[in-house]
Amino acid sequence: MxxxxxxxxxxxxxxxxxxxxxxxxxxxxxxxxxxxxxxxxxxxxxxxxxxxxxxxxxxxxxxxxxxxxxxxxxxxxxxxxxxxxxxxxxxxIPKYEENTYIKEKGVYVIADNIQDPGNLGTIIRTADAFGVSAIFTINNCVDIFNPKVLRASMGSIFHIPVIATTSQILLKLKRRGIKVFATHLKAQKLVHECNISDKVAFVLGNEAKGVSVVDLVDDFVKIPMTGEAESLNVSIAASIFLYESQRQRLIKNN
Known part of the structure; x- marks a missing residue:
C-alpha cells in the first residue's frame, strides 16, 4: 500500500x-x-x-x-x-523505572536544564561511547524524544537509559554512595586531580546559567584551559569529564 x-x-x-x-x-x-x-x-x-x-x-x-x-x-x-x-x-516511548538504574557503582550524567537539543543529543552519544550507566534529565531539560535530540544522538538513545526526572535523583544517588561533581570556574581542583573513575555523577548545567542544583553537589572542579575562551560548550565539557573518567578506569584495570 x-x-x-x-x-x-x-x-x-x-x-x-x-x-x-x-x-x-x-x-x-x-x-x-x-x-x-x-x-x-x-x-x-x-x-x-x-x-x-x-x-x-x-x-x-x-x-x-x-x-x-x-x-x-x-x-x-x-x-x-x-x-x-x-x-x-x-x-x-519506554517506561523506565529510575530506581532500577541507581546502583552503588557506575558513572551517571545529570543534564540540568539543558535547552539545546543538539547538546543533549551529543551528550547522549558521548555517554554511550564512554560507558555511562544512565542519564537523568532534570529541571525542564529539552525533551529526550525531540527529533533533533535523537538525530544528534546517532542511535545512542537505544543503547543507554535516558530518564526525565527531578532533582531528587541526586539525593537518591548520594544515598547509594555516588559522589556528585560539577564544574565551576572558581573551583580549586582540576578534573584530572580527582578520582572520578567510578561511583560518580556529573551534573551538566544550562548553557547560559550553569548548574542550578549547587546545594546538592559534593565537589566542584574545573577543566584546565590556557586559551582566552571563557568557557566550553556543555557537550564538550561532558566529553572531557567522561573521557577522563574512562582513562582512570582503564589505568585501574591494567
Whole structure:
C-alpha cells in the first residue's frame, strides 16, 4: 500500500509526534535515517511502524511492526529534516523505572536544564561511547524524544537509559554512595586531580546559567584551559569529564 494523502490517519499521527505534547499524548516518538532506524531495530524498544519513501530499498528484518510506504512528497511532510533519508521508525516511548538504574557503582550524567537539543543529543552519544550507566534529565531539560535530540544522538538513545526526572535523583544517588561533581570556574581542583573513575555523577548545567542544583553537589572542579575562551560548550565539557573518567578506569584495570 502506498500512502499518497496527508489525510491518512498514520500521517496525521506522525505529524503530531513533532511536538512534545503530541508525543506524550500518543506515547510515541520517531527517529529518521538509516543508522537510527537500524539501531532501533536491534534494540529492545517496541516499534509500531517503519515508514519508507517510495522506491527506498533497505533490508528491514522481520519484526512485530507494520511497514508503510509513502510518496516522496508525503514523506517530506512528516520528516523533521530538510533532505530526509526517506526512512523512519515510529516507536513507543519506554517506561523506565529510575530506581532500577541507581546502583552503588557506575558513572551517571545529570543534564540540568539543558535547552539545546543538539547538546543533549551529543551528550547522549558521548555517554554511550564512554560507558555511562544512565542519564537523568532534570529541571525542564529539552525533551529526550525531540527529533533533533535523537538525530544528534546517532542511535545512542537505544543503547543507554535516558530518564526525565527531578532533582531528587541526586539525593537518591548520594544515598547509594555516588559522589556528585560539577564544574565551576572558581573551583580549586582540576578534573584530572580527582578520582572520578567510578561511583560518580556529573551534573551538566544550562548553557547560559550553569548548574542550578549547587546545594546538592559534593565537589566542584574545573577543566584546565590556557586559551582566552571563557568557557566550553556543555557537550564538550561532558566529553572531557567522561573521557577522563574512562582513562582512570582503564589505568585501574591494567
Amino acid at each position: 502506498l500512502i499518497t494523502s496527508e489525510n491518512n490517519d498514520l500521517i496525521k499521527k506522525i505529524k503530531k509526534l513533532k511536538d512534545k505534547k503530541g508525543r506524550y499524548e500518543e506515547g510515541l516518538f520517531f527517529v529518521e535515517g538509516t543508522t537510527s532506524v537500524l539501531e532501533a531495530l536491534k534494540s529492545d524498544f517496541e516499534i509500531e511502524y517503519i515508514v519508507m519513501g517510495e522506491g527506498v530499498k533497505i533490508d528491514i528484518p522481520k519484526g512485530d511492526f507494520e511497514i508503510a510506504h509513502t510518496t516522496e512528497r508525503i514523506f517530506k511532510k512528516i520528516s523533521d529534516t530538510v533532505t530526509p533519508q526517506m526512512v523512519m521508525a515510529i516507536i513507543k
